[in-house]
Amino acid sequence: MATATTKRWKTKYGYLYIQDDECKGCGFCIEFCPKDVLEEADRFNAKGYYPPRPKDPEACVNCTFCELICPDFAIWSEKDEEAGDADG
Amino acid sequence: MLAKAKTVPPPEVLDGMSHPMERYLRADRLPHIWCSGCGLGTVLSCFTYALDELDLDEKEVGVVSGIGCTGRAAGYLDLDSYHTTHGRAIAFATGLSVAQPDKKVVVISGDGDLFAIGGNHFIHAARRNVDMTVLCVNNFNYGMTGGQFGPTTPIGSRGTTAPYGNYENPFNLPYLAASSGAVYVARWTSLHARRLKESIEEAISIPGFTFVEAVCPCPTNYGRRNKIGDGLDELKYYAERSVIQHGADPADADLAPGNDIIVGRFLQRDRPTFLQSYEKQILDKQQFVKPQGMGKGPHRTSGATSTDGRGTT
């Protein structure tokens, strides 16, 4: 949420945002990312969970699946409109 | 030889960033109470994205919930939200919907709340075709109270009040909804996040009593007692066993361990809503004046196309 520190990575067509401390370590995003972008971080967060981190941000196509499935609003992506997209 | 590991550039670290759906959430109430691996957070997320997609203003939507883990969803939504008594959300929503016919009224509640104690209200609201959307999170037990079995618990599954395994036949929720008169019936799992979001959009947009079942993990109770593993394990199970069958006969959509999980958009049909009937049979015939707000709804602009309009996925 707005009070949490957010990490932002540049992806090919935009950005990927993760708020480590919001994560409850369910593993959904890591498992089901269609591009296998994510892995578990090697440090746990304030709650003791291991949040995701991109192992390959360039592979992210901002499909927003992680964003949609995350139960804790801890991860989202933003497509940079000018950068085009995976089809263009 | 191992491929050289990709070095990931370090992220920017930012303060004061808001999640894109924060406008629909009571951020001061988060983090929510739901367990790690629970499907409820996903359902809440899909709901906010559905509202966003429909470009609905926060003023236009009222959420009514019952009691249970799912019932807590109302408290996290920055909308007019009403956390009512166990089983009675639909009855409350009936009054609310009739009083404000141009608003979207959504009931978000769980399997036990809606179909055990609330069963009677469900079938009657469906019968009347009161204008509301019922989003049922089905995690096959009463999670909040520790994992008792409920009206959707499969035969053989364990619960704290079914220590030898449940021997009662469970409801087939889409079948019950369809036979009671619902005009839109869909089921997805929380893994099918995108499709769940789309069904929620459709259900909200269609006038009348619309029903979406969201099958979700309850790793702390149902999952644990039935050796399903954690939330992720249950999602993997959904991935393996879900079969999308749009237009499937709801009668065939039973859920039983070992069977496929049939998901999809099962039915959509046209029936006059409760207020439309009232208007046609009484107000117009008797030339009575319409209640305030009635002229504007429940004739919503249907954002959804018919069942065949969305293709096969």
Add this chain to the structure above:
Amino acid sequence: MADRILAGTHFLNGDEACAEGALAAGCELFAGYPITPQSEIAERISRRLPQVGGVFIQMEDEISSMAAILGAAWGGKKAMTATSGPGFSLMMENLGLGMMTETPCVVVNIQRGGPSTGLPTLVAQGDMMQARWGSHGDYGVIALAPSSPQESFELTARAFNLAETYRMPVLVMSDEVVGHMFERVVIDPDAIETVERKPPNAPPGEFKLYEPGEDLVPQGMPALGDGYRVHVTGLTHDERGYPVINAETQADLVPRLREKIARAADAILDVEETDLDDAEVVIVTYGISARTSLGALRLAQAKGLRVGMLRLRTVWPFPSKLIAEIANRVAGFVVPELNLGQMVLEVERAVCGRATVQSVPHAGGGIHNPEAIVDAIEEVFAHAR
């Protein structure tokens, strides 16, 4: 196009008059379930509400009826339900929700013989304590008791006003005889006052749904869609309406639910005093028993006895202060009611031993024989000597 207010002089029964009282007060939604002897309320209002831009819903049971009127209230409408004993019992949980969420609405109970299915078509007054204590937990109650069709009209209308003023469900505790008796009802539109719902006292973002004013009542109630995005919950909650599950929040909220009424007891109090000034024995009564008691009063007075009557038009909050004060100057009280002694317990409590209190019970199914009340009066006089 029919009128909301049925102006004029009419011959109506108590149930019908109750329905008209609701309409006159601005009722826009009725949700109820059929039950004798309430039926005429629902039947009449099902015909009248559509005429005046309202909605009638016959719900599937009393539980949902109570829930639906709460929903309609948060949708901005004045709403009412009506029932009798068995339905009243079913409504209790959601009545508590209405109390806890401070939702204005009206609940009418046309009492009949109980317990359980009891005497569906015959009178009793056996739900009086249930009216006060029926739902779980602590909360306060306002309950009115009409003794005639005219009062059924007036007190039902008053109930709506009290509901808006004190932000709560208000009860009308009538009974089968008052409900079914036909009498003259005079409806004068100019004499009818309505209290409208107070809008929020601050804009969205600043407004606190449950922040009490000086009178301990929340300051305004928005409807769905007004932009306030309220959160309403039956869980113990803070002034924002958010659930906070601890003893401190409980202590802040729950006593206030009672106190807001207790503090206004004098304003709410509505009693009719007959010949109290030099009375030695006072009949305390309500509802149909008050009609019988009037007959007994005159019989006793004809025997030369100095008897007066205190008729309760508000039964809750109970006029303890008034009764205690009267207790200082009378020999005793006689309390006829169509139950085995319910409001008499309140009289005893208020009197606190300072005078004799004589119950005149009746298991229900009929009204008292006035002679029985006279006998009780004479017993009190005998006891006093």
